[in-house]
Amino acid sequence: MSSSLLEMSSVARPWALVTGASSGLGRAMAMQLAHDQSHNVVLAARREDALQDLAAQLELKGVDVKVIAADLAAAKGRSMLLEGLDELALDVAILNAGVTQIGAFSTPSAEDYQAMVDLNISSVVALSQVLLPRIQARSGCLMLVASMAGLTPLPYQAVYAGTKAFVLNFGQSLAAEHTTRPARVVVLAPGGIATEMTNKPEFSGQAKHLMPPDKVAEIAIHALRADAHIIIPGTTNKLMALATKILPRRWVAHLVERSFRSAVVAADAAKKAS
Numbered sequence: 001m002s003s004s005l006l007e008m009s010s011v012a013r014p015w016a017l018v019t020g021a022s023s024g025l026g027r028a029m030a031m032q033l034a035h036d037q038s039h040n041v042v043l044a045a046r047r048e049d050a051l052q053d054l055a056a057q058l059e060l061k062g063v064d065v066k067v068i069a070a071d072l073a074a075a076k077g078r079s080m081l082l083e084g085l086d087e088l089a090l091d092v093a094i095l096n097a098g099v100t101q102i103g104a105f106s107t108p109s110a111e112d113y114q115a116m117v118d119l120n121i122s123s124v125v126a127l128s129q130v131l132l133p134r135i136q137a138r139s140g141c142l143m144l145v146a147s148m149a150g151l152t153p154l155p156y157q158a159v160y161a162g163t164k165a166f167v168l169n170f171g172q173s174l175a176a177e178h179t180t181r182p183a184r185v186v187v188l189a190p191g192g193i194a195t196e197m198t199n200k201p202e203f204s205g206q207a208k209h210l211m212p213p214d215k216v217a218e219i220a221i222h223a224l225r226a227d228a229h230i231i232i233p234g235t236t237n238k239l240m241a242l243a244t245k246i247l248p249r250r251w252v253a254h255l256v257e258r259s260f261r262s263a264v265v266a267a268d269a270a271k272k273a274s
Contacts, residue, residue: 013037013039013040013063013064014039014040014089014091014138015039015040015041015042015066015088015090015091015092016033016038016039016040016041016042016090016091016092017041017042017044017085017092017093017094017131018030018033018041018042018043018044018094019044019072019081019095019096019097019123019127020044020045020096020097020098020145021043021044021045021051021054021096022043022046022047022050022051022054023045023047023050024193024213025145025190025220026045026094026096026097027050027054027213028214028217029094029096029217029220029221030043030054030058031054031057031058031214031217032217032218032220033063034057034058034061034063034065035061036221037061037062037063039063039091039092040063040065040066041058041063041064041065041066042065042066042067042068042084042085042088043055043065043066043067043068044068044069044070044072044081044097045069045070045097046069046070046071048067048069051067051068051069052067055067066084066088068080068081068084068085070084072097072119072123072127073115073118073119073122073123074118075126078123078127081127082127082130085131089138090131090134090140091138091140091141092135092141092142092143092224093127093135093140093142093143094143094145094220095124095127095128095142095143095144095145096143096145097119097123098119098120098145098147098163098164099116099119099120099160100116100157100160101113101157101159101160102157102160102260103156104156105156105158105159108159113159116159116160116163117159117163120160120163120164120166121163121166121167124144124167124170125170128142132174132178132183132185135183136178136181136182136183137182138182139182139183140184141183141184141185141186141224142174142183142185143185143186143187143188143220143223143224144167144170144171144174144185144186144187144188145167145190146168146171146188146189147160147161147167147168147189147190147191148190148191148232149161149164149165150164150165150166150167150168150169150189151165151168151189151241152244152249152252152253152256153249153252153256154256155253155256155257156257156260164189167187168230171186172187172229172230175187175229175230176229185229186223186224186228186230186231187229187230187231188220188223188230188231188233189230189231189232189241190211190216190233190234190237191210191211191232191233191234191236191237191240192211193210193212193213193216194210194211194212194213211233211234211237216233216234219231219233220233
């Protein structure tokens with residue numbers, strides 16, 4: 001990165017939005033942006049205390065930070081976020097906020113599933129529709145965080161996989177619409193990441209396959225400047241993505257189900273016993 005960019009004052013820097021920034025990948029991507037000193041950063045998530053803690057760390061790196069505590073699963077929360085972005089020179093938006101439920105399909109409540117759809121899908125569509133024209137005016141980049149779960153059946157996370165399949169196709173469709181326009185749309189489709197979301201007994205058998213969030217964040221922020229529409233971090237994940245195109249989906253679903261079954265059954269039994 002050029003010395004002129006590193007020496008840019010915080011007033012002159014454009015702004016980057018990161019949703020779901022209170023932990024995990026969102027937090028790591030915000031840290032990477034501040035480390036690069038390429039953007040001031042807007043942090044959005046529900047947990048204000050965690051956002052304020054992160055903001056203090058980012059400001060030590062010489063960037064300006066704005067915290068917006070809002071529940072993006074709700075229309076009111078999305079409106080709060082958009083109002084907070086008014087008059088900022090926003091040229092990057094990373095829509096990372098998302099949630100999963102792991103276990104037998106019948107276990108979570110209908111309300112839990114609706115909240116997942118509202119956050120993982122509805123917020124992405126609503127925010128993209130408003131932010132993309134602003135980003136386009138500044139020749140910036142909209143990044144949607146999907147998942148490799150959107151590429152394949154995912155037993156015990158069926159609704160989550162469905163939401164990420166939506167984000168994957170939605171993002172690639174927007175990217176194709178904008179190939180000849182100033183704004184770029186990039187879809188990030190990571191595999192498993194070692195975050196709060198995967199720090200559960202049900203993921204115990206997957207631990208060795210989880211990537212560190214810092215590594216995924218580094219790849220993601222680099223992708224903001226790369227000429228690519230979909231980014232799958234990690235060589236193993238790239239090979240797995242290729243395999244999902246070749247192998248029968250029913251067979252893939254069976255393999256995934258077997259890999260999660262024992263951990264899910266054990267975790268469900270422990271919950272019932274507690």
